[in-house]
Amino acid sequence: MYEGEIASVLVTEQQIQDKINELAKQIAVDYARDGVHCDLLLVGVLKGAVMFMTDFARALPMPTQLEFMAVSSYGSATSSSGVVRILKDLDRDIAGKHVLIVEDIVDSGLTLSWLLKNLASRNPASLEVCSLLRKPDAVKVDVPVRYVGFDIPNEFVVGYGLDYAERYRDLPYIGTLDPKVYSS
Numbered sequence: 001m002y003e004g005e006i007a008s009v010l011v012t013e014q015q016i017q018d019k020i021n022e023l024a025k026q027i028a029v030d031y032a033r034d035g036v037h038c039d040l041l042l043v044g045v046l047k048g049a050v051m052f053m054t055d056f057a058r059a060l061p062m063p064t065q066l067e068f069m070a071v072s073s074y075g076s077a078t079s080s081s082g083v084v085r086i087l088k089d090l091d092r093d094i095a096g097k098h099v100l101i102v103e104d105i106v107d108s109g110l111t112l113s114w115l116l117k118n119l120a121s122r123n124p125a126s127l128e129v130c131s132l133l134r135k136p137d138a139v140k141v142d143v144p145v146r147y148v149g150f151d152i153p154n155e156f157v158v159g160y161g162l163d164y165a166e167r168y169r170d171l172p173y174i175g176t177l178d179p180k181v182y183s184s
């Protein structure tokens, strides 16, 4: 698949699945009081977080409910501007709920900091973030990402939900693209 278009594999399928199990165990502990789990509402950010969201929800040893939001940040294909528009809002009120935002990647952190403010204004009982990937620039801005799968180098990545021009989302691993893909 995608013969010759992937330059390198940054995170393998096995590494992703192992990390998801590790995060799921930790989160199940963090969201329990006296051995009783609270109801957790996962908010997945479309479309990039879809693969992570579905694997993660099934790995969590506790009941969860799934919601999705789609946002678009004005900017070029490979970088965001921080001006965010809601393409699809949540279907439900999150007031009083324990909300965990499930993200594919935090890059500049601009999208996420906007999303955090937006969801916090709806008065959830708690609000945290779990992102599969994080890039170095994200560490510079003040976005509290409680759970991170992998810190990766500052390169554009695809796979496992992440796309370039809507392609490569279906890859089971995270990789970088061959430069020829950008120039064609």
Ligand code: XMP
Pocket: 048, 073, 078, 079, 080, 082, 103, 104, 105, 106, 107, 108, 109, 110, 111, 112, 138, 155, 156, 157, 158, 162, 163, 164
């Ligand atoms: P910011 O910069 O606001 O970016 O943290 C968040 C959103 O930008 C997308 N993004 C990427 N998508 N490969 C992708 O396919 C990347 O390397 C990448 N970096 C950022 C992504 O949608 C993320 O939620």
Ligand code: MG
Pocket: 045, 046, 047, 048, 049, 104, 105
């Ligand atoms: Mg995204």
